[in-house]
Amino acid sequence: MRRSRRASRRRVIGAASRFRLRDLGSEAMAGLLQRPGRSALTMLGTVLGIGTFVAIVGLSQTATGQIGKQFNALDATQVTVSDSGANQASKPTLDFPADADAIVDRIHGVIAAGVWWTVHFSNAAVSSRPGAGQGTQLSLPVTAATPGALRASGAKLDQGVLFNQFHQAHAQNVAIIGQTTATDLGIFSLQQQPAIFIGGQPFTVIGIIASDPRLPQLNLGVTVPSSTAQQLWGKPLAGQGASMLVQTRLGAAQVVAGQVPIALRPDNPKLLSAAAPPSPTQLRHAVTASLNTLFLALAGIAIVVGAIGIANTTLVAVLERAGEIGLRRALGARPRHIGTQFLAESTALGLFGGLVGASLGVLATLIVTVYHHWTALLDPRVVLAAPIAGGIVGLLAGLYPALRASTVEPAEALRR
Amino acid sequence: MTAVAPPVIRLSAVAYTYAGPPPVRALRPTDLVIRRGEHVAITGPSGSGKSTLLNLLGLLDRPTEGVLEIDGIDVGSASERDRAAVRAHRIGFVFQSFHLLPHRTSAENVMLAQVYADMPRRRRLGAAMAALAEVGLEHRAHALPTALSGGERQRVAIARALVNHPSLLLCDEPTGNLDTTTTLELTDLLGSLHEGGTTLVIITHNPAVAERAGRRVTIRDGQLAESPDDRPSGQDNRPSGQDGAHETLPEG
Numbered sequence: 001m002r003r004s005r006r007a008s009r010r011r012v013i014g015a016a017s018r019f020r021l022r023d024l025g026s027e028a029m030a031g032l033l034q035r036p037g038r039s040a041l042t043m044l045g046t047v048l049g050i051g052t053f054v055a056i057v058g059l060s061q062t063a064t065g066q067i068g069k070q071f072n073a074l075d076a077t078q079v080t081v082s083d084s085g086a087n088q089a090s091k092p093t094l095d096f097p098a099d100a101d102a103i104v105d106r107i108h109g110v111i112a113a114g115v116w117w118t119v120h121f122s123n124a125a126v127s128s129r130p131g132a133g134q135g136t137q138l139s140l141p142v143t144a145a146t147p148g149a150l151r152a153s154g155a156k157l158d159q160g161v162l163f164n165q166f167h168q169a170h171a172q173n174v175a176i177i178g179q180t181t182a183t184d185l186g187i188f189s190l191q192q193q194p195a196i197f198i199g200g201q202p203f204t205v206i207g208i209i210a211s212d213p214r215l216p217q218l219n220l221g222v223t224v225p226s227s228t229a230q231q232l233w234g235k236p237l238a239g240q241g242a243s244m245l246v247q248t249r250l251g252a253a254q255v256v257a258g259q260v261p262i263a264l265r266p267d268n269p270k271l272l273s274a275a276a277p278p279s280p281t282q283l284r285h286a287v288t289a290s291l292n293t294l295f296l297a298l299a300g301i302a303i304v305v306g307a308i309g310i311a312n313t314t315l316v317a318v319l320e321r322a323g324e325i326g327l328r329r330a331l332g333a334r335p336r337h338i339g340t341q342f343l344a345e346s347t348a349l350g351l352f353g354g355l356v357g358a359s360l361g362v363l364a365t366l367i368v369t370v371y372h373h374w375t376a377l378l379d380p381r382v383v384l385a386a387p388i389a390g391g392i393v394g395l396l397a398g399l400y401p402a403l404r405a406s407t408v409e410p411a412e413a414l415r416r
Numbered sequence: 417m418t419a420v421a422p423p424v425i426r427l428s429a430v431a432y433t434y435a436g437p438p439p440v441r442a443l444r445p446t447d448l449v450i451r452r453g454e455h456v457a458i459t460g461p462s463g464s465g466k467s468t469l470l471n472l473l474g475l476l477d478r479p480t481e482g483v484l485e486i487d488g489i490d491v492g493s494a495s496e497r498d499r500a501a502v503r504a505h506r507i508g509f510v511f512q513s514f515h516l517l518p519h520r521t522s523a524e525n526v527m528l529a530q531v532y533a534d535m536p537r538r539r540r541l542g543a544a545m546a547a548l549a550e551v552g553l554e555h556r557a558h559a560l561p562t563a564l565s566g567g568e569r570q571r572v573a574i575a576r577a578l579v580n581h582p583s584l585l586l587c588d589e590p591t592g593n594l595d596t597t598t599t600l601e602l603t604d605l606l607g608s609l610h611e612g613g614t615t616l617v618i619i620t621h622n623p624a625v626a627e628r629a630g631r632r633v634t635i636r637d638g639q640l641a642e643s644p645d646d647r648p649s650g651q652d653n654r655p656s657g658q659d660g661a662h663e664t665l666p667e668g
Contacts, residue, residue, distance in 0.1 A: 016497055017504035018534035027531065034519045327515040330474065331576075332504020332532035334497060411476040414511060415467070 017332035019340065028344035031317070039349060042313040045306025046353025046393055047360065050386050052299040054361025058378040062369050065377040076277055077111075078214060079246040079257045081264075085271030086241025094235040094242055095271040098227075100264055101148030104244070107259050109252030114149025116215065117242035118142070119229050125199045126222055128185040138184055141221035142198055144229030144236075150176070152247040153215040158182075160190045160207035163225050171227040175203040178219035182208050198222060201232055214245060244272075253277055303389075306353060307397040314346045314401035318408070325405055326413030339406030346398025347391050354390015358383050421451040423485070424583050424615045425473060430482035430492070432468050442468040444638045445482060450617060452583070455610040457629035458619045465638040467588075470619050474507060474586050475499045487583050504533040508577025512589035514569045516561040522548060522572045523557040526579050533580045547575040551605060567598035571605065578614070585609065587618040591625055603628050 032039045086093035096115045097103065104113035119142040127137045145153075150162045155176075163174045175196060177185065187194045187205060195202050203224060212218045226242075236242045244264075248256045257276035261269040318325070325338055362383060369376040425448065432443040442465045450456050460466050471477035472484060475491055484492035491502050508529075516525045526544040535543060548554045551571040561569050570590060577585055590606070591599040603625050610616050610630075618629060626632055632643040 015501065015505070015534055017500040017532040019532060020534070022537065023531045030520070323513075323515055324517060327509075327511075327517075328528075328532070329500075330476065330503060330507075330509045331529045332500050334500040337532065411467075411471040411474075414476070414515065 017334060017337070019333065019337035024340060024344050027341055028348050031321075031341065031345045032348055038313060042309050043306075043349055043353035043356065045302060045309040046350050046390050047306070047357040049299055049301075049303030049306045049393075050354045050357030050390050051360040051364070052295065052302055052357075053389075054358050054378075054382060054386050055364040056295040056299060056361075057382045058361060058365030058376070059368055061377040061379060062365060062374055065375060077248050077250055077253060079248060079253050079260065079274055079276050081244035081246065081257075081260050081272050081274045083236070083241030083243065083271065084273045085268075086236060087239055089238045089241075092235035092237050094230070095265065096242055096244060097264060100244060101146050103263050104246060104260055105148065107256055107263055109249045109256050111247040111249060112148055112152035113244060113246040113260075114146040114152050115226060115242050115244045116143055116145035116149040116153075117226070117229075117236040118217075118240065119144050119224075119233050120237055120240065121199055126181075126185070127197045128187065128194070130197055130202065138181075140181055140184070141217055142229075143215075143218055143221060143223045144226040144242075145215075145218070145223050146226050149215070149226075149245050150218075150223070152245045153212050153218065154247070155212040155215070155218060156210045158208040158210040160205070162207050162209075168225045168227050171231045172225060173201060173203045173228060174206045174225065176207040176209055176218070176223040177205055178209055178212075178221060180219065181221060196222065198224065199233070214247075246274075303393055306350075307393045310346050310349050310353075310394050310397035311401060313349075314342055314398050315404065317345070318342060318401050318405040322408055322413040325408045326410040329408075329410035330414060335406035338408070339402040342405040343395065343398045343402040346401065347394040350394020350397065351387055351391035353394070354387035357390065358386035361386070421453055422488070423449045424452050424454075424487060425450040425617070426483075426485040426488075427472075428483040428485075430472065430479045430484050432465075432472060432477070433480045442638055443472070443479075446640045448633070448640060450584075450615065452615050453610075453613055455607075455616045455628070455630040456618070457626035457632045458617065458635060459621065459623075459626045459632060460635035464635045466619050466635055468638075469635060469640075470586065470588050473584075473617060474509060475503050500532075504529075505580060506583040508574075508580065508582035508585045510570070510573050510577050510585065510587040510590045512592035514561070514566075514573045514593070516569055516572060516576075518561055521558045521560055522553060522564070522575070525561070525572055526576045529576045529579050535580070543579055544575070547579040548572070550578060550609075551575045565598070566594050567601055570594065570598075570602055574605065574609075578609070584615050584617060587616065587620075589620055590618060591620065591622055599624065 083093070083095045085095040101114050104110055121142065125137060125142065126140045147162065147164050147168050155162060158179055160176075162176060163172070166172070167174050175198070177187070177196070182188065185196060187196075187208070190205060190208065194205050196205055197203070203222075209219060244260070246256060246260060253276045257274040260274045261272040265271050328338060362378060365378055366376055427446050427448040429445040429447060430443065431441065431445040434440040434442055458466060458469060468477070472479050475486075479492045482492070483490060486502055487506055489498075489502065491499055494502070517528065520528070523541060523544045526547050527540045530540045530543060545554055545557060548557050551574050553568060553571050553575065556564060556568060556572075561572070564572065570593075574585075574590075587606070591602055594602060599622065606616060606618065607628050616629070618625060620626055634641050634643055
């Protein structure tokens with residue numbers, strides 16, 4: 001009933017005045033481009049706010065990724081088991097069983113594992129000639145290690161081979177030396193099977209290592225099979241017990257750490273203590289949180305300032321363009337058409353500010369990343385959300401000015 | 417008056433009082449009928465109620481009393497939505513200060529009127545060019561208002577008012593900002609529009625402009641009075657609405 005009455009009235013009056021979406025878009029754009037300089041300045045606050053926001057998120061994601069990357073490479077896949085029993089004992093002790101490598105190797109998630117300790121001599125003990133006097137002996141660290149320890153430490157050979165299970169089983173007098181040690185000892189080639197003397201005992205040098213990421217001290221000294229060391233010089237000194245190095249698969253370190261002491265010493269797991277690296281996710285959160293809170297607050301302030309800027313400029317535009325508002329009303333615009341137009345303008349300002357800000361934020365992230373030779377990490381959702389956030393800022397900022405614009409009295413406005 | 421042409425505007429006891437305090441009666445109860453094809457000049461001194469009448473006729477204000485009809489529609493009590501629709505489709509405004517948007521070309525200014533009248537976009541430029549041709553300015557279609565003379569600007573404004581083929585062209589001091597020569601040209605243009613069948617209501621101070629109108633109404637202290645229609649120059653003195661051709665003009 002009511003509908004039909006309205007419909008018949010509509011026929012008399014004709015079509016209602018309209019403001020189509022495309023017209024709204026082009027009118028809003030025209031409004032902004034009338035004063036490009038002012039529009040650009042108005043966007044500045046939003047640009048800064050959104051830009052800072054994106055840059056902070058980008059940089060913290062990149063930095064976190066960087067931390068994670070370094071962790072994954074070494075520490076996150078490493079478990080160190082120390083002989084806490086030996087550290088408290090009063091005489092030389094070795095709480096690791098002889099077949100410790102084999103036992104730990106069987107634990108799921110372990111790539112390689114091995115025991116090592118530092119052999120202590122009262123005097124400098126290493127020489128490249130037999131029966132050398134005190135003066136010609138070098139004070140080099142001597143490490144006892146199982147073949148598994150060499151594999152777990154990731155030792156890289158310069159030449160020769162690493163000692164293996166055969167040397168270990170038969171307590172062979174073989175040694176691995178570091179590159180610098182080789183130079184110090186005057187050994188440049190292994191072709192002649194050079195010998196060195198450790199505490200008077202002859203050892204054949206079978207390998208020269210170029211680097212060892214997990215046990216860098218091996219690079220600077222002499223390493224012998226632990227069985228040989230134990231036979232010649234006994235167990236590690238009290239208080240300076242052996243350690244076990246376990247290389248695990250990514251993500252397995254925490255679990256493996258819990259299992260190793262029980263696997264090795266089911267009789268008394270307390271003798272061994274396993275240390276796993278902190279969970280990378282925990283660390284990531286800690287770094288991200290401390291970095292972000294302050295700067296995100298600053299970005300938030302910039303966005304609020306940007307919103308006030310947009311509100312202010314739009315309000316000024318409403319006052320300035322009263323004549324235009326009156327004209328549009330006279331041409332058939334309804335109050336809501338006027339309000340929508342100004343709302344669209346402020347939203348567009350925020351949107352473009354967000355767009356420019358997001359671009360600058362990405363650019364800043366990239367510059368810092370390239371400078372540090374990092375890998376840039378930035379969640380694309382953040383980059384996509386930034387202009388939308390800017391648009392919402394503009395929309396909110398435009399609400400009051402749009403309301404003012406829609407209530408401008410056309411007769412009054414046209415008189416000016 | 418002849419009763420042949422249908423009324424475009426009908427005022428029945430329309431009055432307007434500005435809500436005080438103190439309340440000011442700007443327009444006393446007034447009856448006025450303007451028929452299609454008429455050329456009416458409304459004159460009067462400042463503060464006589466001219467602007468009030470203009471705002472009522474242009475649907476920018478609502479009468480506080482009486483009934484105001486445009487094309488037979490009671491627009492005085494209509495909803496704001498309907499009044500906006502009537503403004504968009506049936507009334508063309510021409511202002512003293514032109515009210516052209518300075519950053520838009522003549523054609524774009526004319527096309528602004530088509531936005532709210534819901535003219536399809538692809539037809540706008542053609543219609544705007546036709547309206548500009550009607551006022552003899554198609555060669556300036558792509559000039560900015562700043563590059564136009566005062567007379568040209570007002571002709572662009574007239575083209576904008578004409579582009580939706582309104583029932584009524586409402587001019588508020590159209591020559592107020594123009595010099596004598598330009599005023600004459602513009603008056604000629606308005607005269608020729610009237611001859612083409614446009615219903616013209618011109619509010620003016622300028623006696624020369626008022627003289628061209630077929631019918632003059634004076635307003636003084638909010639009181640309307642018809643002037644005797646006995647001018648010597650009979651050129652525009654043809655009784656409006658007698659020309660049957662006007663009746664078949666399409667509306668809106």
